[in-house]
Amino acid sequence: MGKKLKPKIHVRDSIVDFLLRTEKFLNSSQATDELQIQFRLEKLEAKWDEFEEVQCDIEGSEEHEENTEAHRQVRAEFEEKYFEVRAGLVGKLPRRTPAPTQNGSSSEPAGVHTYVRLPQINLPEFDGSFEKWLPFHNTFRALIDSSPELSGIQKFHYLRASLRGDALKLVDSYPMSEANYRVAWNGLVARFSNGYLLKKRHLNAMFEFPKIRKESAAGIHDVIDCFERNTKILDQLGEKTSGWGAMLTHLLVSKLDDVTQKHWEESVSNEVEPSFAILVDFLKKQTRVLDAVSVDQRMTTSSSQAASTGFKSRPAKVSVNSATGNKGPRCASCGDQHSIAQCTAFSKLPVDQRLQLTNSKRLCSNCLGRNHMARDCPSKFRCRTCSKN
Known part of the structure; x- marks a missing residue:
């Protein structure tokens, strides 16, 4: 094998290896994820173009003549396997009903269906805020860090593009390279996956939530969202908030306005030990009541204003003005x-x-x-x- 031809054959071999890995995926239990199938189809089509280019270079080389039959055999086997794998991937995608044309017939040939490209998934951004760390970590790890098809340098580019503020400063200290991606990612995880600090911050979010001043649906919605969000995150961090019982219930009640607190105490007067879940359910019912009352009040106010405006120029109003000597309205x-x-x-x-x-x-x-x-x-x-x- 000539020195000039050897690098091209290495490239071709790597493309063939990718095709074989895709075939392995096709035959595995993972080949039910529609998103993964679409991504692999796109990658497979790009690899076809790369194979065509490098194979043409090999077959056009003077060194090709001594192994002409072997190179042709590689092309034939690759093409056969490519079409088999691609057809298998497309066949696992759900069928889409093609849009009819103006004459009512389908715009696709019979027996042919295509896969639909889903909207692009935008990576979340992380600026170093501890409350944003878990959603960022879970999403980035699922889409980028765990992807076998992305190189370390590609993952590093995605990581830098997703970071802002203090988090970006930490990663910027590492030179961009294949090996440094793992070092940078592990450094980011070590810095922000501090269980103690994360728990402390989510606890503080509930303790420092301001007390509602006046009964309102919006205020109750906010306090419910705060407590439900932070207790769920604490559960993910290993804290069993379901066992906090009376403490969590008392903390949430202390954030309510006086009127809502009174309604709550009246509703649980016969309860031995009302749970946090019962309290949240009660507050959600209160917001529905307040929302309904608010709508009724707006409608009543609106009707009163319209009626007041409409009857200002009626004759009864004019006769009173005339009797008292005041000037009435001028005729239009x-x-x-x-x-x-x-x-x-x-x-x-x-x-x-x-x-x-x-x-x-x-x-x-x-x-x-x-x-x-x-x-x-x-x-x-x-x-x-x-x-x-």
Whole structure:
């Protein structure tokens, strides 16, 4: 084997090895993960292009002539195995119904289906905050650190791109290289996977949560989210918060407003030892009640404001003003000191001219009042002829 041809054959061998590993994955129990199958398909297609390029170089070399038949045999075997493996991977993906064309037929040939490329998964960012460490650690380890298809230098690039602040300063101290990725990752884990500090910070998040000043659904939602989030993380860190019982319940109650505390004490007066789960369930019911009451109050306020605005220019209001000597509203039609509903000149106008006038003056065509239109008119009275607005 010539010296010039040897490196190319090594590259070709590595591509063949990847194909064999993909075949092993295809026949394993792991070949049910749709995301993994899609990633391997993309990688397999790239390896096909690499194989074609290096194989053409080998076959075009002068040194190729002495082993022509052997190199052709490698190509034939690779192509046969490639199509077999690729078809197997595509066959494990769920079938997608192709979009119909304008004439109603499918846009794909019969018997052919494609895999759908999922949206790109963005890596989480980590800035050195202990409360963000566990989600970052678990996600990065699953997507990048545990991936057998990424080299150490690729993983190092992903790691640096995901870090900010103090965490990035720590990793930046290591030169970018294949070997240094593992050193940098282990250093990051050693720095932030401090169980004692993590537990302390999540405990402090609950102890330092401010007391709710006034009964509100939003305030109760916030305190529930805080306690549920931090107790779940503490459970992941090895603390059995389910055994904290009375202490956790008392801590959560101490963060509630006085009204909610009173409701809670009334609801558990017959309970021997109410649990944390019962308290959380009670608070969630309270938020549903408060949310419903809040909606009703907004609707009532809105209706009252609309009714007040709509009846300001009614005749009863005008007659009171006239009796007390105050100036009443000016007529939008003739300009005299009376409402347009009492205007003789307006009532004598043809219907189309009356509509034109009310539209130009932006008056309600139902009650002739200002500041609203007929569709929003709060008046219960309708046209005596057609019963419409």
